[in-house]
Amino acid sequence: MISLDRASLRYGPILGLSPTTFELPDGGGITGLLGPNGAGKSSLLQLISGLLPPSGGDVKVFGEAPFRNPAVLARLGLVPEGDRLPTGLRADRWLRMMGELSGLSGEPLKASMARALAIVGMADRAYLTFARMSKGMRQRIRLAQALLHEPQLLILDEPFNGLDPEARLTLMDLLRRLAEGGVRVLVSSHILGEVAQLTDRILLLFRGRLLAEGSVGEIRQLLDRHPVELRLTGEPQELARWAVEQPELAALRMEEGAIVVSVRSPRDILPRLQRAAAGGQLPLRALDPLDLNLDAVFQYLTKDHA
Amino acid sequence: MPIYAPTLPPAPDLTQGHPPVLVLMRFDLARLWRQKIGRFFGFAFLLVLIVKLAVIYVKYLLDTNVALRPMQDFARTVLAHGADFQADLLNPTSYLLWFLVALVGGGLVARDTLYRVRPLMYAHPVAPKDYLIAKLGFASALPFAVLLPFVLLPWAMSLGVAGIHGPVWPTAPLRLLPALVLISVLMGALAVGASSMAATPRAGVGWVLGLVLGLSALAGMVHGLTGIRAVDALNPILLAESWPQLFVGVDHPLMGWAPALLGTAFHIGLWTFVAAKRTLPSEAVI
Numbered sequence A: 001m002i003s004l005d006r007a008s009l010r011y012g013p014i015l016g017l018s019p020t021t022f023e024l025p026d027g028g029g030i031t032g033l034l035g036p037n038g039a040g041k042s043s044l045l046q047l048i049s050g051l052l053p054p055s056g057g058d059v060k061v062f063g064e065a066p067f068r069n070p071a072v073l074a075r076l077g078l079v080p081e082g083d084r085l086p087t088g089l090r091a092d093r094w095l096r097m098m099g100e101l102s103g104l105s106g107e108p109l110k111a112s113m114a115r116a117l118a119i120v121g122m123a124d125r126a127y128l129t130f131a132r133m134s135k136g137m138r139q140r141i142r143l144a145q146a147l148l149h150e151p152q153l154l155i156l157d158e159p160f161n162g163l164d165p166e167a168r169l170t171l172m173d174l175l176r177r178l179a180e181g182g183v184r185v186l187v188s189s190h191i192l193g194e195v196a197q198l199t200d201r202i203l204l205l206f207r208g209r210l211l212a213e214g215s216v217g218e219i220r221q222l223l224d225r226h227p228v229e230l231r232l233t234g235e236p237q238e239l240a241r242w243a244v245e246q247p248e249l250a251a252l253r254m255e256e257g258a259i260v261v262s263v264r265s266p267r268d269i270l271p272r273l274q275r276a277a278a279g280g281q282l283p284l285r286a287l288d289p290l291d292l293n294l295d296a297v298f299q300y301l302t303k304d305h306a
Numbered sequence B: 001m002p003i004y005a006p007t008l009p010p011a012p013d014l015t016q017g018h019p020p021v022l023v024l025m026r027f028d029l030a031r032l033w034r035q036k037i038g039r040f041f042g043f044a045f046l047l048v049l050i051v052k053l054a055v056i057y058v059k060y061l062l063d064t065n066v067a068l069r070p071m072q073d074f075a076r077t078v079l080a081h082g083a084d085f086q087a088d089l090l091n092p093t094s095y096l097l098w099f100l101v102a103l104v105g106g107g108l109v110a111r112d113t114l115y116r117v118r119p120l121m122y123a124h125p126v127a128p129k130d131y132l133i134a135k136l137g138f139a140s141a142l143p144f145a146v147l148l149p150f151v152l153l154p155w156a157m158s159l160g161v162a163g164i165h166g167p168v169w170p171t172a173p174l175r176l177l178p179a180l181v182l183i184s185v186l187m188g189a190l191a192v193g194a195s196s197m198a199a200t201p202r203a204g205v206g207w208v209l210g211l212v213l214g215l216s217a218l219a220g221m222v223h224g225l226t227g228i229r230a231v232d233a234l235n236p237i238l239l240a241e242s243w244p245q246l247f248v249g250v251d252h253p254l255m256g257w258a259p260a261l262l263g264t265a266f267h268i269g270l271w272t273f274v275a276a277k278r279t280l281p282s283e284a285v286i
Helices: A039-048 A092-100 A105-120 A135-147 A164-181 A190-197 A216-222 A236-243 A265-278 A294-305 B020-035 B040-064 B064-080 B082-088 B094-105 B110-114 B117-122 B130-165 B174-194 B202-227 B229-234 B236-248 B255-280
Strands: A001-011 A014-024 A029-034 A056-061 A078-079 A153-157 A184-187 A201-206 A207-213 A228-234 A249-257 A260-263 A286-287
Touching: A001 A039, A014 A207, A014 A236, A029 A039, A029 A164, A029 A190, A029 B040, A039 A056, A039 A184, A039 A201, A056 A216, A092 A105, A092 A135, A092 B020, A105 A135, A105 B110, A135 A153, A135 A164, A153 B020, A164 A184, A164 A190, A184 A190, A184 B040, A190 A286, A201 A216, A201 A294, A201 B064, A201 B110, A207 A216, A207 A294, A216 A294, A228 A294, A236 A260, A265 A286, B020 B040, B020 B130, B040 B064, B040 B094, B040 B130, B082 B174, B082 B236, B094 B130, B094 B174, B094 B202, B094 B236, B110 B117, B110 B174, B110 B202, B117 B130, B130 B174, B174 B202, B174 B236, B174 B255, B202 B236, B229 B236, B229 B255, B236 B255
Parallel strands: A029 A184, A029 A201, A078 A153, A153 A184
Antiparallel strands: A001 A014, A001 A056, A201 A207, A228 A260, A228 A286, A249 A260
């Protein structure tokens, strides 16, 4: 669906996105575009959504270059960052214009508006002006405009900014349902927790470079230089005695009622640990991986890159 | 409010819609209509139009009514006649029209900049040239629509009451309509160019007024200092007032054909270029 081949973007002398290569397959699913502010997320989204041509390399969406390509633009929906909408304008009038710009009119436009508003749960409040809407409601309307023409690719730039927890969960639920319905959703965020809640598949950007692509687990496995940290809760001395005999052990730290071990190749050591615990040779009560989450992966990758 | 699971109906037909230029122009028209500023300007221009029509009737009476013969000499000194009268039909309170263009046109692009609407539009099948044509078209159509009755109604009334020998020449529309087109495009280009440089609609109004009045003052100063009349071509107000005079052939127009042509081409070209540059997708970043 999306493929970039050494695509880069320059803003004059400033390199917004270094030559980047990746592919996203056809079909539904959510991909998180993760990175701190200034990482190049918006630049990447601008390339994919056809707002800017690449300064170098190729960008293909649905097999074609998206820049000023109506055939591609008609199949993607964009929800840009920000909450600025014409305050005095009624949402339904704004939606109608956006639908018409997508090529809809008449009854199909009415049907599309009704459908999109129902999906985002705003069917009975679209007559309100933007000034009378909450931030969450405005975000839903922005999402509705991107859904009017039933796109196959939905791009959202920082969609959770400023939303309260309830609105955030509602939006996440909505995105999951859209992805289950066959829409490929690309969500950018600089907040790890949001992306971790939403999807396991991420593209990690930092300082204009694509650092990693894949699931959190896959990416974590690539980080050989950073052994996985496991907390083993039980009898610390017995656990430590067993741990130091393991060839994968890189470090060991004693805690009260537990030990924390850093191990290379967790796939090798975990079956042995499981067998020892099941066989009663090891007084293990709990096992917690400490750095298999998105935060840890992000920290490791960005630290290495810096 | 429940969230409904999306279904997968057949994709909608996206080929039945109107061209983006028309969609954008209609949206701006609807927005202008809802703003209701047309009430004040509509009243003001209607008043001017009624006065113009009354003058035509008075001129007709002066020419045909024997009882009014003694007043003819006085009327000739007070009222414009001949080519000057034809040209004057298109100059209904020039500053008021510029003010209307500034108020409406100043916000056309600036509002989209403020609310970041352009990235959304360009993420639809809307090319930057569609956007530019729509904005220029709407900003030009506004003065055209305001001034059109000032050409057609006096002409129709003159023909109706006095036939081909009435105060308004039978061929006046043929001369005034090209002038009207030039004036409208000049006003539209300047308004859109100025609006594209502003970050808010209010700033856009300021930009338009600042450019119009500033250029007028500048041209007047340079003219006064150097005595070169051609620099008046920088003055958009004088340009707009010159074109009807040139087309109907008044004896002493405000400026000649060459300065008027060069000045108008300069303004239209410059402000269209500025607007085109300022509304590129790269200026409409997410």
